[in-house]
Amino acid sequence: MEKFEATITSANENERIDKVLSTFNEEWSRSQVQQWINDGLVTVNGKDIKGNYKCKLDDYIELQIPEPEILDVLPEEMNLDIYYEDSDVLVVNKPKGMVVHPAPGHLSGTLVNGLMAHCKDLSGINGVLRPGIVHRIDKDTSGLLMVAKNDMAHESLVDQLVNKTVLRKYKALVHGNISHDNGTIDAPIGRDKNDRQSMTVTDENSKTAVTHFRVLERFKDYTFVECQLETGRTHQIRVHMKYIGYPLVGDPKYGPKKTMDLGGQALHAGILGFIHPRTKEFLQFEAPLPGEFEELLNKLRKS
16 A cells, blocks of 8 residues: 655645645545545544544645555457557557546546557556556547557656657647747646646646647637647646637637537647657657548638
């Protein structure tokens, strides 16, 4: 059982213990933390507490994180769009609408289910629910993902992500007309304290986030842009473009209420490049825009 420790600072003073703990890890929901508290896995200054405990300055928190539940994730035959594959890595073009990895209560129909049917040798570093998954893209974002087929490859690819040497370029359609041709957004991203399901630009419990963008094409009320990730925070491009006043078209979470109904944001991870873990050769791949995205641009060109 893994142990997590933290000391309360003035930033979290007088806040509920369940809320505070859920900000330390984006995968810990408040309901999950409440369950841990009820199970006696959380102590403050060595004593058991209740979920409504209000934190005090310098409180010492200990959490005994239970072992993850063993879930049965089954292989599912899928027509995967594989761009590259060898004994170490695989590059796949994920379609819009597909979830990358299973979660409790949602164990089928994901990219991982398809990968498990396609190949039997996936890295086990990220556990039973995320075999081979080094990075992810949102359900309604299409595009290229690199997958590790063994632990050596996984560690190498993760190191490249940490060292910002992986090339990741996305194409997006945003609301508004961006007047300058390129720019850099350097703004930290963290959980929105008013909405745990959303991310936002904030200085509280945030991580550095940098996105570079350049304009590809302008329309009357929209701009087609290419965004290059320097970091890879949750919803980074969606949050950053909203932050500078140009939210993604079709984005139900960060876009305006009046936006095109596209079944999700107009965002495609089109270019992916990395150093092969074994051969040390730099590999780069490019996936064209999905048909519906290209059709949307053609409509705007004619309007």
